[in-house]
Amino acid sequence: MKKVGVYICHCGTNIGGTVDCHRIAEELGQEVGEVVICRDYKYMCSEPGQKLIRDDIRELGLDHVVEASCSPKMHEPTFRNACSAAGMNPYLFEMVNIREHCSWVTEDPEAATQKAKHLIRAAIARVVHQTPLKGSTKSVNPTAMVVGGGIAGITAALKIANAGYKVYLVEKEEIIGGKMAQFDKTFPTLDCSGCILTPKTSEVGRHPNIEILTKSELLEVKGFVGNFTARVLQKPRYVSIEKCTGCGDCQKVCPVEISSPFELGMTTRHPISRPFPQAIPNTYSIWRAGMPPCQAACPAGVNVQGYMTLTGAGKYGEALALVRERMPFASVCGRICARPCEDACKRGQVDAPSAICYTKRFLGDYEKEQGIDWNPPRKDPREEKVAVVGAGPGGLSAAYFLALEGYQVTVFEKLPVLGGMLAVGIPDYRLSKEVLDAEIRMVTDLGVTVKTGTAFGRDVTFESLEQDGYKAVFLATGLHVSRGLNVEGEDLEGVTGGIEFLRKWALDGDVTVGSSVVVIGGGNVAVDVARTAVRLGAKKVELVCLESREQMPAWEREILEAVEEGVVIHNSWGPKRFLESNGHVSAVELKRCTSVFDESGAFNPSYDEAEVLELPCDSVLVAIGQSSERLLLDQLGLEIAPGGRISVDPDTLATSRPGVFAGGDGVLGPATFVQAVAHGRQAARSIHSYIEYGGLRPIEAKEKPVPPEISEAERRRTPPISRHQMPMLEPEVRKNSFAPVELGFSEEMAQKEGQRCIECGICCQCGECVRACGPQAIDLSERERVRELEVGAIVVATGIDIFDASRYQEYGYGRYPDVITNLQFERLCNASGPTQGKVLRPSDGTVPQNVVFVQCVGSRDRAKGYEYCSKVCCMITAKQLSIFKHHNPNGQPYVFYIDNRAGGKGYEEFLRRAIEEEGAQYIRGRVAKIYQEGGRLVVRGENSLVGAPVEVEADLVVLATGLTPQKDYTSVSRALNLATDKYGFFMELHPKLGPVETALTGIYVAGAAQGPKDIPESVAQGGAAAGEVLTLFSVGQVEIEPTVARLEERLCTGCRTCVELCAYSAISFDDSRKTASINDALCQGCGTCAAACPVAAIRVQHFTPDEIYAQIEGILA
C-alpha cells in the first residue's frame, strides 16, 4: 500500500474562508485508504508549512505528497523543492488548485468544499500512479541573441558582452537605438537623449563580442534552452559596412527622394542615406522595398523604375544604358512592346500608368538623333565562336549580349533580311525599316558576323557548326508558317496566309489585294494584315474573328486604330466555308460562334450552325495563328514538347543536346517581342556559363517583388498627374501611307513622364550612387539571406510602436499638418531633425504661440484605442511643454489631460514645475474635436472640473499618442512560440516575480515589448534579462525536464502515425527496428504523439494515461 500525505492550505482566509479545509482533511484521512496523514494548515507555503511536509516525509515514510492550495503556477516549485529536500522525488508530488479554481470563484461554501474534496481526491488517485522521474542535463551554448536594438536590447547586449560572451544583436531597422534615438530630451532631467544614447550605441558598434545584424528579422527558432537555432532573415544594406567611409557622395547623386520614416514624414530622405550622423552602424545603407511591379512584370526584367527616374532627372544617357542592360532595342521596344509593365504600374491605381514604353522609345530615338552611343563597352575579345540561328529579336539580342561578353558570334538567317518577324511580320507604319535597321546595326557593329539566306538544316547543321569550331548554338528560329483553317474552299485562289502576305509585302513589296478583303483572325497579326490591306488600297476590309470584342487577343489600341482606319470587325463569327466563282474565292460563309473556350478554359469553340452570314469578297487573308516549320523540327533531333515546340530547361534554355540552347517563339509558341529578347539574354548568359565554367550555373537570385496593391504611404506621395498622350497621324492621312502612325514623345514629355514614377521599389537601382562611390562600397545585386544562429539564450526587446493617431478622425491627424504626434514634436525639437531643432509649424514654418497637448490619444480608451495606460505620456508632455517654453518663452502651452500620472523618481516634482514654473494650462477633460477655423486650429474639449465645454485656439496641436505593441508582434511571437496578452505585449512568466522571464526557459523579455515603459525601466529590464542570461551561462548546463514522451518499443508497431505529427521533428522512424524513435532533447512533451498513437505505445512522463485515468476516476468519484 502506498503512503500518501495530504496537505490542505487555508491560505489565510483565501481558501479557508470558503472551503472547510479541516473537514475535508478529516474526511479524506478516513475515507481514502492510501492516505497516511492528512493535515490542514494556515499557510502551507510558509516555512513552518513546508517543514510539516518535510518532517512527515522523513518520519512517516511518505511515498507521495498531495498539496491542495493555490495554483501550481504559483507554488508548485516551492513544494517540489520541499519534497526534494526531504529526499523525495519531486515528481511524486501533486498539487491541487483549490484557490483560483475553487474558493475564489465559488459562492456557496458547501459546494466549494465538495468541489475541493473531489479535486483533492482526484490528485490522491493520480499521485499513487506517479513515478520518480529525473531530468537530464544539457550544456549551454554561451552565445546570446538579443532581438531588438533599442535601449533595452542595447543594455542587455552590452552587459552580456561585457561578461565575455558573444552576442548577436538583431535589429529590424538599419540602425540601432530604437525609439530613444528619435527623442530629443529625456524626463525628468532634460538630458539630451542622443547624448546619453550614442555613447552606448557606439560602444555596441565597436564591441568585439557583439555582432549587429541590421535590417534583420527573426523567422524561426528551434531547439530548447541553452541550444536554440535561430533563423534570421537579413535584408541587404547594399552598402558594405566595411568599405563605406560615410562620405555621403552617394546621397548627393541619388535621384529619388522619399518621405523619411525616421523623421516621421516631416522631411524626405534619399533611399541611400543614414538617419543621423552619429547613427550606428555609422555607414550608409539603401532602402529598397523590393522589385517594383513594372520590373517584375517585364519578361526581360528591365529596370523600369530606374530608367524612368533617371529620365525624370534628365539623365537620358544613364537611363538608356540601364535599358540596354537587359533590352538592346530601346527604339523597337518602345514601338511594339506589349507593355506588361504599364499594366502593373501602381500609378494606374491612382490615375493612369506612367507612359513607360513611350519614354523608352524616346530614349532610343534620342540616342540616334543626337548621334551618340550609349552601349556598354565590349569586353576583351575571346576566341570562342558561338552560332546563333535566326536573326529575330531573340537571336539578335543573344548575339548582342554574347558579343558584349567578347564572343565571336555568327548569326545565320534563312531570309535575306535581318530582324525576323520584326522585319517581315510588322508593317512599316508600326515599325519603320529605318528604326529597325539602326538598332540591328548597333548589334552588327559589335563585330557580329551575319550570314543571311542560310537555312539551318539545309546549309548548316549541328554537325557542320561543330566542325567549324562553334562552341555553342542558340536556336531562335521562330514561327513563320500560318496555321490553316481546315474548312471547305481554303485552297481557292484568293485565299492567302496572313503571315505569308506580310512577309511577301515586306520582302518584295509586290502584293495585290482585291477590293473587298476579309481577314480571318482576332490577334495582332490579323489586325496588322487588315491595316496593311487598307494601305494597299482595298476598298473594304472586314475582319472576322471567333472572339467577342472584349475577348479579342489583339491590343485594344491596335484595334481602335484599325477601326479608325475603316476596318469593319465582325465578332463572334467563324468561317464555315469559302464560296467559289470560277475557281476564285467569291465569298466567305460564316457561322455564329457561341463560345470560344470550353468550361475548362481550353480553346474549343462551339458554333450555332443555323446562324449564317455571307460576306462577299475577292480576297481572304487567314491570320489565325503561326506554327514552325515541321520539317525543321523533325530534323533537329532534339526533344520536342507537345504542340511542336522545342523542349528546354526553363531556367537555362538548354535543349536535350549539350551546347545547344533554344528560345523565342520556337520554344514559347507565339509570344511577344520582349519575351524573345528576354530569352536572348537568358541564352547568352547560359552560353557564357556553359563555355566559361563548363556547366550551367544557377541563374541570378530573383529579388522579391513588392506587393502589387498600392499602399497608403504610396498613395499619399502620389498626387494625380495626367499622362501624356502620344502624338499620332490623323486616320485619314495614315490610311493611305505606310508612314509611322505614332510620332514619338518630346524630351519634355518624356522627362515629365519619368517624374510621374512613384518609386514603388523606393531605391530605383539606377546605379548613380554606385558610380559616385569612391571606395566601391555599393553592390546593388545583394539579396536577402537567411542566417542560422546557434545561441543558448534569447532576449526579446522588440519595443513598442506608436498609436496611429489617424484612428481618431475627429482630431484631424493626417488632414491638418499642424496636428502632430508627440514623437513628431520630439523631432521638431531635435537639432538633427527636420527643422534643425527649431520648433516650427509644419504647415508654414512659423513659430507657434499656442500649443495644445492632447493626452491619452489611444490610451485609456476602450472605444477607440487601448484600455491600458501608456504610462509615459504625462511625463513626455510635461517635458515637451518645458522644451517648448525654452524655445519660445512667450508661447502658451495648454494640456487636455484625464489624470496626471507621475509615479517615478523626481517625476511629480518635474510635472509640478511644468505647471507652476512654465505656466502650462492643464485642463482636465477629453478633447472632442479639433477643427480648422480661419487658418487657426480650434481644440474643443470639456473641462470636466468645471463641467463646461472649452475651446482653445492653437497654432500647433501635439497628440500624446499612446504606446502600442509592434505591428508585427505576431511574427516574433510565432517565431518564438511566445505568448502575448490580448494587446500583443509579450507575457512574462509572472507579473511580479518573473518580470523578464517567459514561459519558455532561455527566452527573456525586456523593455516595452512586455508593456509600456519609460527609459529607466527599460534599461533596468535589459539589465535584468542580461542577469538571467548570465546566470544561465555561468551555470553552463540546463536541466532537461523529464516530462517528455517515452516510447515503449515492445508495443510500437511502426505505423508512423506519430512521425509526421511531431512539430519538433523529435520522432523518426528507425528502419532497422521497424519502430518509431524519440529524441529526448528535441521532445518538448506536448503529448500530441501520445494522444495519437493508436497502440498507446507512447506516453508522456508525468502525464501517463494511467495517471490521467486515475485522476478522471477520482475527480468523478
Added chain:
Amino acid sequence: MPKRRVAIYSATGCSACDNSILGLHYQVGAFTGWAEIVFWPYLRGDSWQVLEDDRQIDVCFFCGSIATEEDRHAALRLRAAARVLVACGACAAFGGLPGLVNLIPADPTEMSTSSQDTWPPLPRAKSRVSGLPGIVPVDYFVPGCPPTQPLLWACFQALVSGGESQIRASFSAARLPEAISTAVAAGVLPPHGSTFAGEKAVCASCCRAKEEKKFSRLYRGHELDPDAGRCLLEQGLICQGLATREGCGGLCTAVGVPCRGCFGKAEAVYDAGAKMVSAISSTFDAAEAGQASEMAARFVDLAGTFYRYTLAEQCALLAGASEERNDAIHGS
C-alpha cells in the same frame, strides 16, 4: 500426470470456433494424450449431467457470446467448475459480432415473447449481448473470429499439455509476446489474464508498406481498389489494424480488405474507437476547422466499425453488464 479434464462449450455463436478446435485436433493430432475431453456438446452431445460429479474441470474453453439466460447460467456454471476459464473467439472474449445488436436497443415487443410459462420453453434473451468477461472473471483470452490455429495450439500447449507435447507448431505468425511464448514452451501458466496473441497491433505483421500517414480523403470500402502492397489506411480506407491486437498475421489486409479488429484492442489501449479516431484524425490533411469538419463528415457508423467485434466488452461507453459480473464474483 493425470490427464487434464477439458470442457469446450459454445454459447450464442456460430460453430466456427468449434470447427477450429476440431480442425486443430486433426491437424496437429497430439493434445488428447494429455487431455480428456469430458464436456463438448457440439461434438459429443454431452449434457450438463457430466459436470455433476463435482470433479473439477481443469480447463474450459468457452466460445460464443452471452445472449440468453441459458448462456449466462452456462458461464456461471463453467466458471464454478473450471480451474482455468478461457474465452475462446471474439464472441466470448468481446461479445463479437452478436454484440453489435447493443447499438440498437432491444424492443421487448419484438424479441421472442417466449417465457418459461409456455411450452416448449425457450431460454429468455437478454436485452444486451455481452461477452464472457461481462459475466464472469476470465483467466485467458484467445481472440479472433474464429481464432487461428497457431494461437489455439499455443493455448492448448500452455494450458493443456503442460509443455510436454513434443510437437512445436510454429508461432511466428502469431507473434506471441515473450511472457506467453516462454510459458508455452515451459508449459506453465502464462500471466493471469493474458491474451494468446501478439501485443503490438496488426500493422506490425501486416505485409503492406507504410510510408506517411496523412489522411486526405476517406474512401468507403467499395469506392477504391487499393494499390497492392501499400498501407490501406494511407490510401484512405479505414483499417483498424492500427489499434487491433496482432496475432492473425494480417490475414485480411493480405487479401486487400481492411482490418475490422476481430482480435480486440491492442494491449495498452483503453478504448480502440477513441484511438482510431485520434490516430486517423490527427493526421488529417487539414489546417482549418472547416476542412477537418468536411473530412470528418464523410465517415459513417464509427461505432459499428471501430467496435465491430468488441462493442459489448471493449467499448468504454457501452461495455456493460458489470453488475452481473459483480454478482458472479461475490456469488462464487
Added chain:
Amino acid sequence: MQYTVLEPLRWQDRPARISVEEADGRLNAYYQITVPWQVSRMCLGRPVEEIPRILPILSPAHHIVSAMTLDRLFQVEPPPLAVNMRQALISTQYFVHHMRKLYFLFCSQIDPFREYHIRGNDSGKPFVSSRVLDAMMHGVALAEEAATILGGRPEHPVSVVPGGVGRFLKPPHYERLAEIAEQSLKRAMEAARAFHERFVNGSEISTGILELHLEPVASLALSRDMSHILVTDEAGNEKAPIPPESVFETVGLHFEPWTYQPFAYFLEKDWKGPEEGMERFFVVGSLARLNTGRPYDHSLAETERQLLLSTLGSPPHFSLIAAFWSLVTELIDSAESMKEQFTQEKLTGPAIRSVPVTMGERGFASMESPEGFIAHRYEVNDQGLVQSIQVLDAASENNAVRCAIARAVIEASRSGTVERDRTKAMIEVSLLPF
C-alpha cells in the same frame, strides 16, 4: 401428458434441442434453436459495403452472396477473373461442408477424440477406419487452406468485395492450389469409397440408421445457371420456376415463440405448423438439388449420381441414405470443380475488381450454398447505410423438415424399446444432411 427434452444436439450450427410432447396419443417433436441470432439488429445502420464482413457468421457462403447483392446495389459487373475466383471459393466451401458432414456420420458412434490415440481398443465401433477419418479431416484442412488463399479466412471469408475480389493471386498460390485440388479429389474418392463399403454395399442400411424415410415434401433449389428457382413437389413434379428476385414474395418466414429461428414456407398456403402436414414446406440442400437435379458436368460426380439413381431409383428421394449419398456426389463434384478451377489460366486475368461509380437503393442476390438456397435483399439510404435487410437462409430455416425428421425418428424408435440416448443419437444423425 409427457414431455421429454433431448439436448444438446450434436453437430448443429447453433445450440439446438428437441422437445417432445406426447399427449392423447399424439406426438409432437419441436426442433428448437435456443440462441437468438438477430441479423437485422447487427446490420441495420451499418455501411452496406460492410455486410459481406458481418453475415458470414451465418455460413461462409453468405459472404459471397452478400457481395453479389452489393454488385447489384452498386450496379457493377465483376470482371471474369473475379467471378472465377468466387466460384473457386464456393467449391472449397462445398468440399469442406460436405466432407465434415460425412466425417460426423462416420464417427457418429464413437468419440473421435478418445479414439484418436487409443486405437483398436475402443468401446464404440467406428463405421470406417481411423485412417480414413484422418484422411477426411486432412482433406478438410487442405480445402480450408485453399479457402484461406482465396477468401482470406476459412470460416468467415473476407476477400470478396463489391465488383470483384480483393487481391490477385501469385505463382506460389497457383501451385499450392493445384496441389490441393489434386489431393482433395483423392480424399473425396476415398470418402466415397468408405461410404459405399459401409453404407451402400455394407450392412449399415440394415442397422436402421439410414433406412429412415421422411415424409415426402417439396424440394427447392436454384438452377445451375442461377436464373430461376426450381421447385418440385413431393411427387417429383416440376412446378413453375420462380424468378429469384421474387423469392421473398413466394417464400415467407414464420416465427414461433418456442424457437429463435423462423420457418421458411410457401406463402401461397396459409401458415400451419409442420404437425399439420408438410405441404407448405420444402427441403433444401443436397437432397433438394438431387430431387430437382440435372446431370453434373464432371464425369466422376455424374458416374456417382448415375449409380445413386440406379440403386435407389429416380427422384424424388426422401430417404436418409439418399440425402447422405447426394452429399457424396456433390463432394466429388466439388473436388472435380476445384481441379478444374484451380489453374493459373482460370485464376489469372487483367482485373480483379471493377470499382463502382453509382449506388442504387436496393440490391438482391441469391445463390445455392452448400447448405441450400440463400438470398439477400438490402435497402440503403443515400449515405449507403443499411435501411432494411432481408435474408433467406433456407437451410437454417428448414425447421419444419427437422421437426418432421425428429418426429419420424421418435415414432420409429417407439415401436421398439430404444433407449433415450440412442434415440437422440439417431435424431442427430438424421438431422445431419439437412
Added chain:
Amino acid sequence: MTQFEPKIVAFLCNWCSYVAADAAGVARLVQRPNVRVIRVFCSGMVDPGYVLKAFASGADAVLIAGCHPGDCHYISGNIKAMRRSFLLHKLLTDLGVEKERFRLEWIAASEGPRYATVVNEMTEQIRKLGPFRPASGSKPERSELTCRKEG
C-alpha cells in the same frame, strides 16, 4: 428534490486555458462549481480516450480548452485537437452522447472572463440536458430503420 448538478470534466492547456482559469480566479469571477479541472500540457495531449473515460466514469460533459489556432505553445498541438474533435464528435454521437456534452474551446491566457462564461454557460446547458446515461446505445432513428424481427 434538489436540482441536477452536472459533473463536467475540463482538460485545460497548461499554457493558456489553465492560466485563464487562474486569471478568472484572481479576478474572482464567480463560476458554477460543476467544472473540475484536469491540467494537461497541451490540448493536443488529450487523447479522445480521456473523453470516453470521463463519460464512462460518470461525467455529464467534457470540455477541452486550448490555445487559439496559431498560438499553440507547442506550435500546432491545438490543431491536432481541433482535427480530432470532429471525428470524436461523430463517434460520441454514434455512442449516444449528445453533441452539447463535448466541447472544444480556444481560451487564451488573457481570456479569464471568457473562461468563466464558458464554464457557467456549459453548466447551465448540461443542467437542462440532464444527466448522461451511458450504455443507452445510440439511437439510429427507429423510424428510419425498420427493425425486423428475426430469429
